Amino acid sequence: MRPNVQAAKDALAHLDIETSDAAIRAKSRDFFWYSPVLKDRLDHIEADFVVSPKSEAEVIEVLRTCYEHDCPVTTRGAGTGNYGQAMPLAGGCVMHLQRMNAVKKIAPGRVVTEPGVLLKDLDAACKEHSGQEIRMFSSTWATATIGGFIAGGSGGVGSCTWGSLRDLGNIIRLRVVTMEAEPRVVEFRGEELARVSHAYGTNGIITEIEMPLAPAYDWVGMFIETDDFMDAARFAEELANEDGILIKLATVFEAPVAHDYFQRVKPYVSPGSNLVGLMVAPHSMDGFLTFLGRRPEAKLIYRSDDHAWARDPGPVFEYGWNHTTLRALKVDPSITYLQVRYGFPEHLNLIERMRNELSPEVLQHLEVLRENGKVMFAGLSLVKFTSEERLDEIVRLHEEAGAMIFNPHRYTLEEGGRQSVDDRQLAFKREADPKGLLNPGKMIAWDDPDWDYKAMYAYPKMQAAE
Amino acid sequence: MRPNVQAAKDALAHLDIETSDAAIRAKSRDFFWYSPVLKDRLDHIEADFVVSPKSEAEVIEVLRTCYEHDCPVTTRGAGTGNYGQAMPLAGGCVMHLQRMNAVKKIAPGRVVTEPGVLLKDLDAACKEHSGQEIRMFSSTWATATIGGFIAGGSGGVGSCTWGSLRDLGNIIRLRVVTMEAEPRVVEFRGEELARVSHAYGTNGIITEIEMPLAPAYDWVGMFIETDDFMDAARFAEELANEDGILIKLATVFEAPVAHDYFQRVKPYVSPGSNLVGLMVAPHSMDGFLTFLGRRPEAKLIYRSDDHAWARDPGPVFEYGWNHTTLRALKVDPSITYLQVRYGFPEHLNLIERMRNELSPEVLQHLEVLRENGKVMFAGLSLVKFTSEERLDEIVRLHEEAGAMIFNPHRYTLEEGGRQSVDDRQLAFKREADPKGLLNPGKMIAWDDPDWDYKAMYAYPKMQAAE
Ligand SMILES: Cc1cc2nc3c(=O)[nH]c(=O)nc-3n(C[C@H](O)[C@H](O)[C@H](O)COP(=O)(O)OP(=O)(O)OC[C@H]3O[C@@H](n4cnc5c(N)ncnc54)[C@H](O)[C@@H]3O)c2cc1C
Ligand SMILES: Cc1cc2nc3c(=O)[nH]c(=O)nc-3n(C[C@H](O)[C@H](O)[C@H](O)COP(=O)(O)OP(=O)(O)OC[C@H]3O[C@@H](n4cnc5c(N)ncnc54)[C@H](O)[C@@H]3O)c2cc1C
Numbered sequence: 053m054r055p056n057v058q059a060a061k062d063a064l065a066h067l068d069i070e071t072s073d074a075a076i077r078a079k080s081r082d083f084f085w086y087s088p089v090l091k092d093r094l095d096h097i098e099a100d101f102v103v104s105p106k107s108e109a110e111v112i113e114v115l116r117t118c119y120e121h122d123c124p125v126t127t128r129g130a131g132t133g134n135y136g137q138a139m140p141l142a143g144g145c146v147m148h149l150q151r152m153n154a155v156k157k158i159a160p161g162r163v164v165t166e167p168g169v170l171l172k173d174l175d176a177a178c179k180e181h182s183g184q185e186i187r188m189f190s191s192t193w194a195t196a197t198i199g200g201f202i203a204g205g206s207g208g209v210g211s212c213t214w215g216s217l218r219d220l221g222n223i224i225r226l227r228v229v230t231m232e233a234e235p236r237v238v239e240f241r242g243e244e245l246a247r248v249s250h251a252y253g254t255n256g257i258i259t260e261i262e263m264p265l266a267p268a269y270d271w272v273g274m275f276i277e278t279d280d281f282m283d284a285a286r287f288a289e290e291l292a293n294e295d296g297i298l299i300k301l302a303t304v305f306e307a308p309v310a311h312d313y314f315q316r317v318k319p320y321v322s323p324g325s326n327l328v329g330l331m332v333a334p335h336s337m338d339g340f341l342t343f344l345g346r347r348p349e350a351k352l353i354y355r356s357d358d359h360a361w362a363r364d365p366g367p368v369f370e371y372g373w374n375h376t377t378l379r380a381l382k383v384d385p386s387i388t389y390l391q392v393r394y395g396f397p398e399h400l401n402l403i404e405r406m407r408n409e410l411s412p413e414v415l416q417h418l419e420v421l422r423e424n425g426k427v428m429f430a431g432l433s434l435v436k437f438t439s440e441e442r443l444d445e446i447v448r449l450h451e452e453a454g455a456m457i458f459n460p461h462r463y464t465l466e467e468g469g470r471q472s473v474d475d476r477q478l479a480f481k482r483e484a485d486p487k488g489l490l491n492p493g494k495m496i497a498w499d500d501p502d503w504d505y506k507a508m509y510a511y512p513k514m515q516a517a518e
Numbered sequence: 519m520r521p522n523v524q525a526a527k528d529a530l531a532h533l534d535i536e537t538s539d540a541a542i543r544a545k546s547r548d549f550f551w552y553s554p555v556l557k558d559r560l561d562h563i564e565a566d567f568v569v570s571p572k573s574e575a576e577v578i579e580v581l582r583t584c585y586e587h588d589c590p591v592t593t594r595g596a597g598t599g600n601y602g603q604a605m606p607l608a609g610g611c612v613m614h615l616q617r618m619n620a621v622k623k624i625a626p627g628r629v630v631t632e633p634g635v636l637l638k639d640l641d642a643a644c645k646e647h648s649g650q651e652i653r654m655f656s657s658t659w660a661t662a663t664i665g666g667f668i669a670g671g672s673g674g675v676g677s678c679t680w681g682s683l684r685d686l687g688n689i690i691r692l693r694v695v696t697m698e699a700e701p702r703v704v705e706f707r708g709e710e711l712a713r714v715s716h717a718y719g720t721n722g723i724i725t726e727i728e729m730p731l732a733p734a735y736d737w738v739g740m741f742i743e744t745d746d747f748m749d750a751a752r753f754a755e756e757l758a759n760e761d762g763i764l765i766k767l768a769t770v771f772e773a774p775v776a777h778d779y780f781q782r783v784k785p786y787v788s789p790g791s792n793l794v795g796l797m798v799a800p801h802s803m804d805g806f807l808t809f810l811g812r813r814p815e816a817k818l819i820y821r822s823d824d825h826a827w828a829r830d831p832g833p834v835f836e837y838g839w840n841h842t843t844l845r846a847l848k849v850d851p852s853i854t855y856l857q858v859r860y861g862f863p864e865h866l867n868l869i870e871r872m873r874n875e876l877s878p879e880v881l882q883h884l885e886v887l888r889e890n891g892k893v894m895f896a897g898l899s900l901v902k903f904t905s906e907e908r909l910d911e912i913v914r915l916h917e918e919a920g921a922m923i924f925n926p927h928r929y930t931l932e933e934g935g936r937q938s939v940d941d942r943q944l945a946f947k948r949e950a951d952p953k954g955l956l957n958p959g960k961m962i963a964w965d966d967p968d969w970d971y972k973a974m975y976a977y978p979k980m981q982a983a984e
Contacts, residue, residue, distance in 0.1 A: 160649060161735055161801035183626060183648065184733075187762075215761030221805025222762035242808035264762075264801045267650075267733045269627055293891025295681030296653075296688035296730075335627035335730045339687025342708035425759025425893050 057100045057144055060123035067110055068151065070102035079128060079146055084136035086377060088388055088437050089461035089508075096517040097139045099126065099146040106151045108229065108237070108259040115231045115257065118145055118489060125231065126491045127253035129168065129200025132192040134374060136463035137204040137252045141493035141514045149199055152259065158182060162224060164262045167199025174198055178265055185268035187214040187222060191373035198261055202226070203253050209301050209331070209369045212292050212420040212427075214266070223249055227260035230484035247480040252465055254491045254498070255481035271300050271331040273356035273368030276344070277321060281306050283349045284326040285403060285418060285429070290343075291330070292420045292427040297339045301331040302420035303372035306407070309415055309434065313380040316365040320353050329368045373432065376417045380434050388443070391458040392431030392450055394418070399428045402455045412436075414446060431455070464509050466496045471505050473497035523566045523610055526589035533576055534617065536568035545594060545612055550602035552843060554854055554903050555927035555974075562983040563605045565592065565612040572617045574695065574703070574725040580613055581697045581723065584955060591697065592957045593719035595634065595666025598658040600840060602929035603670040603718045607959035607980045615665055618725065624648060628690060630728045633665025640664055644731055651734035653680040653688060657839035664727055668692070669719050675767050675797070675835040678758050678886040678893075680732070689715055693726035696950035713946040718931055720957045720964070721947035737766050737797040739822035739834030742810070743787060747772050749815045750792040751869060751884060751895070756809075757796070758886045758893040763805045767797040768886035769838035772873070775881055775900065779846040782831040786819050795834045839898065842883045846900050854909070857924040858897030858916055860884070865894045868921045878902070880912060897921070930975050932962045937971050939963035 061069065070076055080099040084090040100123075105111045118125045124144030131138050140146050149168035155177040157164040163178055163186070171186070171193040178184040188210030190201050202223060207216035214222060223245050230236045237259070240247060248256045278284040281304075288302040310317050310327040321327065328350070332340045334357070344350060354361060356368065365371075371379065380387040394402045407416050413436050418429040435446060447457050462468050465477070478497045481490075488498055493511030496503045503509060527535065536542055546565040550556040571577045584591045590610030597604050606612050615634035621643040623630040629644055629652070637652065637659040644650040654676030656667050668689060673682035680688060689711050696702045703725070706713060714722045744750040747770075754768040776783050776793040787793065794816070798806045800823070810816060820827060822834065831837075837845065846853040860868045873882050881900040886893060901912060913923050928934050931943070944963045947956070954964055959977030962969045969975060 160733070161799055213761070219762035220760050220808050221764070221802045224801060224804050241804050243811070264764075267626070294686050295679070295888040295891060296685035298687070298730075333627055335690060336687045338690050338707050342686050345709070422761040425761060427891050 055123050055144060056121040057123050060118045060121040060145060061101045063117045063121070064103055064114060067114070068104040068106065070104070070148075076102055079131065079148055080140055082131040082136060082138040083134035084139055084463070086134040086374075086381065086388065087461040089440055089443070090136050090463060093510075094136050094139050094141075094463065097141060097515055098143065099140040100143050102146045102148055104148045104151050108152075111147070111152075111229050111257055111259055112235045112237075114145070114147055115229060115235045116233070119231050119233060119235075119487060122487060122489065124489050124492050127203070127257055129197030129204070130170070130192075130195055132190075132196045133200065133204040135460055135468050137494070138200070139463065141463075141511050143515050144489075147257070149197065156260070158184065158265075160184075161265050162262060163265055164260065165198060167202075167258050167261055168197050170194070171196055171198055171201060175268065179268040183268050184265040186210070186263055187266045188217070191369050191375045193369070198263070199258050202249050202261060203251060203258060206250060207421065208373050210266070212299055212302050212422060215422045217249060218246070221264060223261070224264055225262035226258050228256035228484075229259055230256055231490050232484070232486065246474070247476050251474075251477045252491050252494045254465070254485070254495045255477060256484045256490070269333045269335070270357075272334055272337055273354075274330040274332065274352060275317065275354040275368065276328040276330065277325045277351045277353050278328070278349055279324060279326070280349065281326045281407065281416065282400070282404060284328050285400060287347060287350050288328050288418065288420050289400070289427055289429075291340070292422075294339065294343060297336045297343065298333040299331060299336070300333075301329060301369050301372055303329040303376075304416065304418040305329070305371075305376065306411065306416040309376070309380065309417065313376075313383050314365070314371060316361070316363050317354075320361065329371050331368055373419060376432060377434065386437050388435050388437045389460065390414070390431070390433045390435055390447065390450070391460050392433055393456040393458070394429040394431055395456070396423065396426035396428040398454065402453060403429065403431070405453055406450060406455060409449060410446065462508060464494055464496050467505065467509060521589050521610060522587040523589050526584045526587040526611060527567045529583045529587070530569055530580060533580070534570040534572065536570070542568055545597065545614055546606055548597040548602060548604040549600035550605055550929070552600040552840075552847065552854065553927040555906055555909070556602050556929060559976075560602050560605050560607075560929065563607060563981055564609065565606040566609050568612045568614055570614045570617050574618075577613070577618075577695050577723055577725055578701045578703075580611070581695060581701045582699070584611055585697050585699060585701075585953060588953060588955065590955050590958050593669070593723055595663030595669070596636070596658075596661055598656075598662040599666065599670040601926055601934050603960070604666070605929065607929075607977050609981050613723070615663065622726070624650065624731075627731050628728060629731055630726065631664060633668075633724050633727055634663050636660070637662055637664055637667060641734065645734040649734050650731040652676070652729055653732045654683070657835050657841045659835070664729070665724050668715050668727060669717060669724060672716060673887065674839050676732070678765055678768050678888060681888045683715060684712070687730060689727070690730060691728035692724050694722035694950075695725055696722055697956050698950070698952065712940070713942050717943045718957050718960045720931070720951070720961045721943060722950045722956070735799045735801070736823075738800055738803055739820075740796040740798065740818060741776075741783065741820040741834065742794040742796065743791045743817045743819050744794070744815055745790060745792070746815065747792045747873065747882065748866070748870060750794050751866060753813060753816050754794050754884065754886050755866070755893055755895075757806070758888075760805070760809060763802045763809065764799040765797060765802070766799075767795060767835050767838055769795040769842075770882065770884040771795070771837075771842065772877065772882040775842070775846065775883065779842075779849050780831070780837060782827070782829050783820075786827065795837050797834055839885060842898060843900065852903050854901050854903045855926065856880070856897070856899045856901055856913065856916070857926050858899060859922040859924070860895040860897055861922070862889065862892035862894040864920065868919060869895065869897070871919055872916060872921060875915065876912065928974060930960055930962050933971065933975060
């Protein structure tokens, strides 16, 4: 099997094809550079061409043609993924879905949409139609697509109430095109959703999505300050456990994150300020203020519906999830991060322990998450990067303590997840992508079933750096 | 202080006053007869007159006039309470709020209403206006008022998601009229709500209510059958812990409740069938069926949106909460019930233990409830009544095991609750009802601060039985 990329490109010339080198390079890149580890390895990667289909029929044509010519296809939503999910490791075709952005149907509790719509445009359509919005979104709401969120993301703003994308009920239906001599269109629901959601587009292209909706409210964004870090963590947890107070975000930042990295917050805090960022439904504000009144250790320093800050800080969710890392990186390029699971009921103990052992080299940034009905924390800890060895050591310290790590410094599904093969995804890849042309290099189980995970995987067919 | 009831009645003659003896008797009664203990003690109780104010101004007039003549006032919503909450123990005036039923304002996430509207009419107005409904309702939705629910109830259908009425955020604002020489109108929010909510109208009359709303969906009612009781309990708990599956009800019935007491269900079950009753959002049905598919021990026997039952069983929620007792009572008048708290994390162990010790004298009926963010169970156990002594013994067995009992065979706030004075309610009664004329006999702390709860309280000024 020798890719004939030029032949594929020629055969697709009647579609919307990107020709400028600069544009091809830009559309070959995502946010992999968040990770110094990935930056070292992926910076040179580039596709041979970029095509932007406008319909499912055109997606089918791209896949059929590339299959015929053995040309790799890496799908792109908006390229905001930060594990290199959308990097075309073997070159070939980047299939950019920006033009497939129609919202097709909105009903009470559900929306049917094409994959390429931006999360913010999807929400705008649902709000306009009937005061609804998606249950959860990546903090890249303003720039990311719904298809990329489902294929490459895991949860985010709203997960404090609704859990993660992978939880039953958080995706209703996916329509998927396979990469075969004659691509098939299949519809997945229920157990079958796990085949292609969070599969990085390695085993099928999602062309239609049905998602559950929740009511859209004018969420009140807030910042709460505490002197003691564990007070901030407890505040967030206890608030999330108030069943009658509806929230969409509860995020906790260890000092001095707010002071050092949140420029517009800085004038209102000190280096010792720990911060809780919140989104609360307006009709829950009375209940929230009552809750707050019981906790003199917590001080409300900002609320989006009523403040006198000289410069508006923007949406509070753009301080949380992976935006925290982005803000820190902008100020201090040596910052990177880890993703940690602090599971119920040991979450607070684990957090306290990790902080005692590692602060300030590792600064705590926590996101309230629901898992199996319980409030717990996802950590997106900020790490002062020194070397890959030290980073691996920090990972090890967490794992030994019982805090599971999802390593964001790896570009494969397995290494970024639980270090094990997802058999459902692998089985479906065998059916749907027999030539292994979809987003090559991202599923170790496909390339090298006996891989033992002791070292970082290096995709053998990766484009050589010049 | 000698009540001059006739003078009060005469002074109010220009209002809507009930004159027929039969009507007065009917409006002096609630569902106290659920309890054989209360039936023995309250059956003879009757008001002297019934007045139905049409506005807050008329409420004020009734309270001012009755205050002047030392006439007791017991407020009535729809009289569906089942602890004798609305029984006018000292006679006098029953103030019936059925005419104060205007829904005043509906906005995203909230409604402002008068107290006398039926729960079902309130929901109809909110649904019609903007596809919304109240977060939780008593299973007497079709017959009870929102004012009576707040003053006399505690939670119900929806509490599996939103917790109880008492939880922060589940009531936004109450407007209350006091009973003084010149009644005052006060507005309560936040911490102050606890003064009058669930106070049986002993310290103020609620004339306006602001409640949070949730989206209204065409909930799918279902019955699930299992052979093993604990399988049914686990099914309900695990479903409620699925963060992505939106439910409004999860209720569990030990065999042979479904077969013996649910007439329209009977043809489809056997005496050994344990049953789970559910309400699931339509857009969560895919997720739910996936959940169900993982549990071969559970069999879906009815879904409201797709069934071939000869006789429609009606809303599934009318099998749950206190409707279970009602259905059992209709078949077997010797049945009564207890209210039990099976708290997280010991809930399943406690349930199993109580069942081993007491079934079938006590049959388990469980309601999934959220408390402090955790899924647990409220028990509304069906009890085969033999004697008051045995009932007290059963209460004791629960309490010794660590399962708290809210005794529904008592008509006072304290004995139906945690057997302790609510200082906030008592303090507000001192301010708002200095003569002690509001719903007399329901707050022991007012009548007899030194009462020791060893025996059942007997209100000394209760009307003598003829
Ligand atoms: C600052 C920042 C904050 C972030 N916060 C979050 C967060 O809160 N939660 C979170 O989950 N992620 C987060 N991310 C990661 C990422 O932004 C999100 O997952 C985002 O939703 C990805 O969408 P995208 O359109 O950019 O997808 P892309 O990056 O373009 O694609 C992601 C993956 O999905 C595949 N893909 C895209 N579309 C399809 C399709 N239609 N069919 C099949 N495969 C497809 C791609 O091949 C790629 O493997 C963050 C990233 C950054 C940089
Ligand atoms: C079959 C059955 C099922 C039930 N299920 C539930 C359930 O699921 N959950 C639950 O919580 N309860 C339940 N109950 C109890 C009761 O039906 C509810 O609490 C109901 O909401 C009471 O409303 P109501 O209008 O009938 O109030 P009423 O019975 O008329 O009054 C209740 C109490 O509130 C006072 N009151 C009424 N209106 C006002 C006002 N405006 N201001 C001040 N005080 C006032 C009355 O004086 C009385 O003390 C059930 C009862 C039955 C018989």
